[in-house]
Amino acid sequence: MTRLAWIAITLLLLLATVGLDSHLDIREVMRDREWFLTRTGPEGAELQGVRGEVKAITAIIAQDAPDRALVHVRLGLAGPKEAREAWVDCRVSLRDGQNRVWLPLHANAADKMIEMLAPDGVNNRLCGPGLEVAQADRTIVSDQLFLVPVAVTEELTVHVSGFGTRPEALAMKVAPSIRMLP
Amino acid sequence: MSRGAALAAVLAGVVLLGGMMNTKPDYNSTFQPFVTNTNPGEEGMGRLFTARITEAHIASQIEFDHWGEQLRRDSAGVFLIVRLSASGTARSTRLTAIWLGASGRQYSVSSRVELPSSGIEYKWFQPGLFQRAVAVFELPEDEIKGGRLALMAAGDARLDSAVQIPLQTLGPKQDVTRIGP
Numbered sequence: 557m558t559r560l561a562w563i564a565i566t567l568l569l570l571l572a573t574v575g576l577d578s579h580l581d582i583r584e585v586m587r588d589r590e591w592f593l594t595r596t597g598p599e600g601a602e603l604q605g606v607r608g609e610v611k612a613i614t615a616i617i618a619q620d621a622p623d624r625a626l627v628h629v630r631l632g633l634a635g636p637k638e639a640r641e642a643w644v645d646c647r648v649s650l651r652d653g654q655n656r657v658w659l660p661l662h663a664n665a666a667d668k669m670i671e672m673l674a675p676d677g678v679n680n681r682l683c684g685p686g687l688e689v690a691q692a693d694r695t696i697v698s699d700q701l702f703l704v705p706v707a708v709t710e711e712l713t714v715h716v717s718g719f720g721t722r723p724e725a726l727a728m729k730v731a732p733s734i735r736m737l738p
Numbered sequence: 739m740s741r742g743a744a745l746a747a748v749l750a751g752v753v754l755l756g757g758m759m760n761t762k763p764d765y766n767s768t769f770q771p772f773v774t775n776t777n778p779g780e781e782g783m784g785r786l787f788t789a790r791i792t793e794a795h796i797a798s799q800i801e802f803d804h805w806g807e808q809l810r811r812d813s814a815g816v817f818l819i820v821r822l823s824a825s826g827t828a829r830s831t832r833l834t835a836i837w838l839g840a841s842g843r844q845y846s847v848s849s850r851v852e853l854p855s856s857g858i859e860y861k862w863f864q865p866g867l868f869q870r871a872v873a874v875f876e877l878p879e880d881e882i883k884g885g886r887l888a889l890m891a892a893g894d895a896r897l898d899s900a901v902q903i904p905l906q907t908l909g910p911k912q913d914v915t916r917i918g919p
Contacts, residue, residue, distance in 0.1 A: 624867050656865040657829035705866035 590717050590725035598714075598730050600632075605639025608632070608716045608726045611697065615709045615732040616673055625709050627702040627732055628673045631683055631716065634695040643718030646683035648700050651715055651727075652708040660700040670699045673735075683716070709734070771890055771900035782901035786831045786891045787863055789824035789901060792870070795909030796882065800851055800874065801916040810914070811850050818875040818882055819915055820905075824889070826863040832892035833858055835873040838902065839881030844888075848876040853917060859892075872917060882908065 594601050600609030612630040631648060633640075650658040660666075660682055670679040683698035704712070709732055717725035776782035781790040797819060799812045811817075824833060835858050837845040847859055851874045854860050858871040873887070882905075890900040 656827075658864055659830035659862070661862065703864050703867065705864075708866065 586723045587719055589723050590715055590727075591723035593715075593725055593727040595727045595729070598728055600728055601726060602635075603717075603724060603726050604642060604721050606633055606635035606643055606718075608728070610714050610728050610730055612675060613712075613714070613730045613732040614673065614735055615704075615706075616735045616737055617706060618737045623706055625704055625706045625732075625734075626669065626673070627704055627709065627712070628670060629700045629702065629714055629730075630674070630680070631698050631700065631714070632695040633683070633698075633716075640696075642720045644720040645685040645718055646698070647715075647717050647719075648683050648698070649715045650702050650704060651713045652704075653711045656708075657715075658702045658704050660702055666701045670701050673701075674699060769896040771895045771898050773888075774899060774901050776901055776903045778904045778906035780903075782889065782903050783827070784890065784899035784901045786828055786899075787824055787826055787833060787889070787901075789822055789833070789889050789903070791820060791822050791887060791903055791905065793821040793909065794905050794907070795819055795912060795915070796879065797912040797915035799914045801914055802851060802853060803918070804852055813876050815876055815878045816882075816911070817848070817851070817915070818877060819917070820873045820875070820887055821870065822858070822873065822887075822889075823868045823870050824858075824861075824863045825868045826865040829865060831863050832861065833863060833871075834890050834892045834895070835859070836888045836890075837873075837875040837877060837881070838886050838888050839877060840884035841881060843881065845875045845877045845881070848874050850876065851917070856917065874917070 594603055598610040598613065600607060602608075609632045610629060611632045612628070614628045615625040616628065617625045627650065629648065629650070633646065648660060662682075667679055667681075671677055680697045680699045682700055683696075712730055712732065714728045714730055715725050716728070774782055774784065779791070781788055796816045798816060799810055800817050800819075801808065801810045803809075818837060820835070820837075835847055839845060847857070851857075853872060853874070856870070856872050858873045861869060861871045863869055886902045886904040888900055888902050891898055
């Protein structure tokens with residue numbers, strides 16, 4: 557009986573060691589993954605004190621590349637300073653029905669294209685770090701450009717999360733308006 | 739248990755432990771990417787991407803645009819220019835290309851040839867869309883035959899996937915190759 561007790565204690569200590577050792581790694585994975593989704597339409601919802609919405613989304617298809625579309629997403633985030641600080645940063649992605657992930661384009665050409673494609677001709681830059689420095693009384697607007705296959709434009713969801721919100725994230729189902737370029 | 743048997747058990751333990759310590763895989767073997775070998779001309783599939791070599795040739799000199807300025811580079815070896823077509827599978831992905839030479843040496847993409855609009859190290863590969871890219875290596879000519887291209891997702895490749903693709907054909911050697919945008 558005493559021997560069994562020692563084995564049990566050893567196993568418990570082993571499990572505790574593994575748990576303590578992997579604790580930081582598990583937290584790191586959770587801060588990177590979007591596991592718990594608040595699903596809405598483009599009107600958005602509140603996530604940990606910050607309200608996110610898709611203000612505009614347009615898919616642009618050029619005739620000489622009919623298999624792909626540039627998707628312009630204008631995003632709005634609003635909330636008190638403390639909540640924005642707790643978000644830390646902002647990550648925007650597009651996903652389709654198979655959960656494939658498209659990230660925003662970062663090239664200089666993308667900035668110029670956003671200026672050309674945005675309805676007001678303004679590029680508000682990518683959603684990213686710096687949410688906390690914006691004024692409290694206005695919505696923080698950002699512009700993202702994605703390159704996706706035309707076939708998925710009807711099944712897109714805009715995902716938004718912050719380092720401080722993950723594994724929670726907003727998932728906004730959207731239906732882009734289609735614009736054909738000659 | 740007799741004293742002799744106990745001593746034998748301890749000695750056996752020491753031998754086993756020594757054996758384990760001496761055959762323990764090193765860090766690189768333990769954490770290296772999982773390699774998928776692809777036949778020449780075929781499409782190789784990694785965890786986050788799929789890619790195929792479309793053309794390869796060697797050149798003594800390379801010409802390219804660098805922010806509007808025409809630059810020409812020459813080399814004590816040769817430039818190996820590998821053109822490929824790649825796509826992301828699960829998520830937007832950047833790729834790292836390495837040439838595994840015939841001698842076993844590894845060559846990174848040449849930093850002397852900056853190609854922001856077509857260089858593989860600058861491109862994002864989107865799921866469902868094939869995009870063309872070029873990888874330029876600077877290396878001794880005898881490292882090409884018997885070598886192969888290794889592709890992996892950029893960043894931390896530990897325990898991730900890597901695709902190795904040998905060349906199917908090598909185009910004729912050119913004195914100067916111009917790489918456009």
